[in-house]
Every structure is written in C-alpha cells, then in structure tokens.
Amino acid sequence: MTFCFSFFGMYYKYTHSIDLLNPSQIPFSSNQMASAPFLLSFLLICSAFSLHFSNANFVLPVVKDTIKSQYYTSLLVGNHPSTRVYLVIDLGNQWSWFACDLYGYNTTSHELPCDSPKCELYAPGTFCSAGSCGVDAYTPWSRGLYSNGLLEDTTRVYKQTKQNSLAQVLSKADLPNFPFTCANKGPLKGLSPHTKGVVTLARVLVSLHSQISSTFKVPRKFALCLPSSTSSGYNGAIYFGGSPDYLSKSLITTPLVINPNSTSPIYSPGDASVEYFIKVRSIKVDGTPIRFSPSLLSFDIKEGVGGTKISTMDPYTVLHSEIYKTLVNVFVTKATAMKMTRVASVAPFGVCFSSKSVVNNAKTGPTVPIIDIIMDGKSPLLHNKNARWRIYGANSMVKVSDSVMCLGFVDGGLEPVTSIVIGGKQMEDNLVEIDLETSKLGVTSSLLRMGTNCSKFKGI
Numbered sequence: 050m051t052f053c054f055s056f057f058g059m060y061y062k063y064t065h066s067i068d069l070l071n072p073s074q075i076p077f078s079s080n081q082m083a084s085a086p087f088l089l090s091f092l093l094i095c096s097a098f099s100l101h102f103s104n105a106n107f108v109l110p111v112v113k114d115t116i117k118s119q120y121y122t123s124l125l126v127g128n129h130p131s132t133r134v135y136l137v138i139d140l141g142n143q144w145s146w147f148a149c150d151l152y153g154y155n156t157t158s159h160e161l162p163c164d165s166p167k168c169e170l171y172a173p174g175t176f177c178s179a180g181s182c183g184v185d186a187y188t189p190w191s192r193g194l195y196s197n198g199l200l201e202d203t204t205r206v207y208k209q210t211k212q213n214s215l216a217q218v219l220s221k222a223d224l225p226n227f228p229f230t231c232a233n234k235g236p237l238k239g240l241s242p243h244t245k246g247v248v249t250l251a252r253v254l255v256s257l258h259s260q261i262s263s264t265f266k267v268p269r270k271f272a273l274c275l276p277s278s279t280s281s282g283y284n285g286a287i288y289f290g291g292s293p294d295y296l297s298k299s300l301i302t303t304p305l306v307i308n309p310n311s312t313s314p315i316y317s318p319g320d321a322s323v324e325y326f327i328k329v330r331s332i333k334v335d336g337t338p339i340r341f342s343p344s345l346l347s348f349d350i351k352e353g354v355g356g357t358k359i360s361t362m363d364p365y366t367v368l369h370s371e372i373y374k375t376l377v378n379v380f381v382t383k384a385t386a387m388k389m390t391r392v393a394s395v396a397p398f399g400v401c402f403s404s405k406s407v408v409n410n411a412k413t414g415p416t417v418p419i420i421d422i423i424m425d426g427k428s429p430l431l432h433n434k435n436a437r438w439r440i441y442g443a444n445s446m447v448k449v450s451d452s453v454m455c456l457g458f459v460d461g462g463l464e465p466v467t468s469i470v471i472g473g474k475q476m477e478d479n480l481v482e483i484d485l486e487t488s489k490l491g492v493t494s495s496l497l498r499m500g501t502n503c504s505k506f507k508g509i
Contacts, residue, residue, distance in 0.1 A: 108207050108219065108287065108289065109287045111286055111287055112284050113276050116241075118365075119240070120275050120285070121137045124206075125204060127158065132152050135244045137241060137361075138248060139188075139247040139248065139249050139251070140324060140325055140362070141249075141251050141323065141324040143185075144228075144249060146236070147229065147231070148236075149232075150231075151245050158202035160181040160182070161228070167201075168199065172184055172199065176196070178198045183198060188240060188362070190238050191238055194315060197231055197232065200228070201229075202227060202229070203223050203226070204223075205222065205223055208221070208222040224261060224265075225264070226260075228255040251323040251324060252485070261290070262290070268291055270289075270292075270482060270483060270485060271289045271290075271483055272288040272481065274479075274481075274496075275473060275477045277503065278504055285503040297491075301431065301491065301492055301494070302428070302487075302491040303328065305489060309348060309350060310353035312358075327357050327359070327425070329357040329422055329423065329424055331423045332372070332423065339376050345369050345469075346468060354467070354468070356467055356469075357468065361473050361476070363472035366457070366471050367467075372469065380400070380420070381400060387418070389407055390402060390403040390405075391403075397459050400455065404454050409442075412500075413498060414442035414443025415454060420440040420445055422440070438492050444475050444495060445475070447474065457475070478497055479495060
C-alpha cells in the first residue's frame with residue numbers, strides 16, 4: 050500500500066493532472082489544508098478501494114457538520130483566481146446560491162438576461178432583476194426570499210479516470226456556465242457555519258447533476274454516500290453518472306413518483322414538486338406492521354399534502370403524528386421485550402433509552418428493533434418481495450449523552466406538508482442513488498453490514 054501511494058504520488062507530480070502540493074486545486078476543509086496524506090488518500094484509492102469507482106464518472110467529497118447535522122461539499126468557482134465555496138447539499142432547492150461578498154468572490158460570471166433562451170428554459174415566467182433573469186435564494190429556515198439575477202460561471206468537478214488495474218485517479222474537469230445566484234446573509238440562517246450557501250441536487254435543470262449530465266454526456270443519475278462522521282479527515286462522496294460498481298449490485302430500487310403539488314416556498318399554479326418522492330406501502334418494526342391511515346401515504350391533490358420524500362436538510366426522519374405515535378408504541382413494546390430501559394425523553398426526540406441496557410452490535414450499531422420501510426416495487430435481491438429500506442440501530446438511534454440514546458425519529462405534527470420525510474441520519478452509511486434515466490431510487494440499506502461505510506475518503 051505504501052508503494053502504491055508513493056508511486057502514484059510521483060506520477061501526479063509529473064503529469065500535473067492535479068498538483069498535490071497546491072491545496073487550492075482540491076477541496077479541503079480548513080483543518081486539513083496542510084495535510085498532503087489526506088489529499089493523496091482521496092485522490093488515489095488503491096488496493097481494497099480500487100474497484101470503488103468503476104462506474105462513477107464524476108465525484109465530489111461530502112463532509113458532515115456534526116453540530117448542525119448537515120452535509121456539505123465545496124466547489125471552485127470562477128477563473129483567475131478561482132474562489133473556493135463551501136455549500137450545503139440540498140435535494141429540494143430550486144437554485145444553487147452562495148453569499149458571494151462573504152467569500153470575496155472575484156466575479157468572472159455573466160448574468161443571464163431576462164429575454165435570453167436560458168432564462169426561459171431555467172426560470173420560465175420569472176421576473177426581471179435589473180434586466181437579469183430573476184431568481185430567489187432561500188433555505189427551509191429563511192424567513193424570506195432574497196431575489197437576485199441568475200449568473201453563470203465556470204466551476205470544477207473531479208473526473209475519475211482508470212489508469213490501471215490498481216487505482217482510480219481523479220483529474221479536474223471544468224464545468225462551464227454553471228448557473229447560480231448570489232445572496233446576502235439573510236438566507237444563511239440555519240446553515241452550517243462552515244458554509245455560505247447551498248448547491249441544489251433537486252429535479253431541476255440548473256442542478257449540479259443536470260449540468261454535469263448535459264455537459265459531459267453521462268447518465269442522469271447521482272448517488273449520495275453521506276458520512277456518519279468526518280473524524281480524522283475521512284469523508285463521504287457524491288457520485289455523478291452512476292454508483293460505484295461494487296455497490297450498485299446491492300441497490301434495492303423503487304420507482305420515483307412525481308408530487309403534483311409544489312413543496313417550494315415560491316411557485317406558480319400547477320407546478321409539481323422538484324423534490325424526490327417515493328411510494329411507501331407500510332412500515333414494520335421487527336416484522337410487525339404499524340397501523341395508520343393509508344391515505345397519509347398518498348398525495349392529497351386538493352390539500353397539497355402527503356407522500357414520502359427524502360431530504361438532506363432534515364437531520365432526522367419526520368413523521369406525521371399518527372404515523373409517529375404508532376411507530377413509537379410498537380418500537381417501545383419490542384424494545385421492552387429486549388430489556389431496553391426507557392428513560393426521560395430528550396428533545397426533539399420522543400422516546401429514549403438507557404445506553405447501558407442496549408447491546409451494541411459491532412457491525413450495525415445498537416441492537417434494537419429493526420425498522421423496515423416497505424416501498425413500491427419488487428426486488429430480485431429479496432426474492433421478488435416488496436422493496437424495503439431496512440434501518441438498523443446505527444441509523445435509528447441517536448446518542449445524546451454517554452448514558453442516553455434516543456429513537457432518531459421526530460413527530461411532525463398533525464398537519465405536515467409531507468407525511469414521511471426520510472432525513473439525513475437514516476441515509477448515513479447507505480448508498481442512495483437517484484436515477485432519473487429510469488425514474489428510480491435505489492438504496493443499499495446499511496453499508497456497515499458489508500464491512501464498509503461512507504467515511505472512507507480522505508481529502509476535501
């Protein structure tokens with residue numbers, strides 16, 4: 050392994066695909082800037098990791114902010130010089146944006162005029178902002194919208210190139226005319242302090258995955274591998290163009306469905322949601338179905354509510370009260386039978402247990418009742434039974450202190466817009482693929498079962 054890293058380190062030094070000694074060419078968090086081993090490890094995945102990249106054409110690393118429970122990446126934007134921007138990953142935002150002034154962004158961008166074909170394509174029927182194509186920056190925690198003109202500039206992603214049978218190598222690839230907008234401090238409320246904006250991966254033409262697909266002619270799909278931690282500089286990844294080959298065979302798929310009701314803060318009548326929804330049939334706890342009104346799993350066209358979506362902006366899965374209460378009741382019954390001791394709840398969670406009463410499984414975390422989200426579609430991997438997303442203890446339980454752990458699901462009240470929002474905690478150390486070519490969502494369930502996880506990559 051030492052020889053492998055040394056050999057390819059020298060290879061890069063002389064080919065200049067990426068300058069290993071120039072941290073501005075690779076996305077690093079501030080505490081990793083000076084660490085060449087981190088960079089080498091992310092660039093060159095040898096030996097046991099040599100097959101991890103075979104299908105993914107482009108990649109960006111992912112860091113977890115453990116305080117905010119948010120996931121972010123970074124992009125180099127502009128030319129001469131480029132500006133490194135750190136952006137929270139959002140599956141539901143209509144636009145990518147960042148606080149340009151706070152980054153000292155030395156703009157090499159150009160504005161899209163109101164009457165331009167791209168403005169009509171990206172933002173049909175929008176307003177004009179000083180003659181530019183008007184868009185709105187926002188987050189789920191913003192109390193208002195920040196309107197500005199839509200810009201385009203070059204950004205950079207990393208292309209995976211197979212050099213030989215031992216390693217995959219990353220080289221920079223320019224993504225020209227990447228659309229985004231600048232914002233002030235207002236929309237930053239609620240975001241990780243390490244970031245100054247968001248990058249959208251929603252079902253919109255301006256999303257990063259759509260731009261990569263159209264520019265580089267790769268399949269319209271991307272996969273998230275969200276890390277559960279980023280200790281020692283290890284991070285997760287976003288794969289554009291397909292999942293890693295060694296994991297793609299483990300994906301259990303279910304159809305993506307279109308929510309005809311927009312879930313954005315600003316929309317036009319008749320707009321569908323730009324978020325990713327799936328059809329859930331039931332939820333089971335250790336094989337026992339929980340009982341609730343099936344209508345909650347469908348879209349109420351008149352009221353504009355219901356259904357199930359995935360979200361990187363919600364740290365934990367949020368459930369309609371009716372679903373939440375029955376889930377908790379069944380879970381507690383099963384947990385009591387396992388001699389788990391219930392203790393006082395800790396907000397925002399409704400049910401917690403003494404850590405001493407919970408056995409820890411070396412592979413999949415705390416040994417607690419298993420939660421299955423039963424989805425639409427049949428899976429050959431499950432002998433043609435209904436597709437399922439299996440949630441083990443590592444994804445269902447949250448450590449809130451040395452002595453207490455809680456069920457990581459949250460009561461969303463009786464009138465949520467969406468009945469089930471599968472949050473970041475439940476997606477960590479799972480590979481989750483959004484395939485817009487086939488309109489399917491694929492999930493591996495916990496990678497811990499396979500002896501791996503989403504915190505395998507050094508760098509960023």
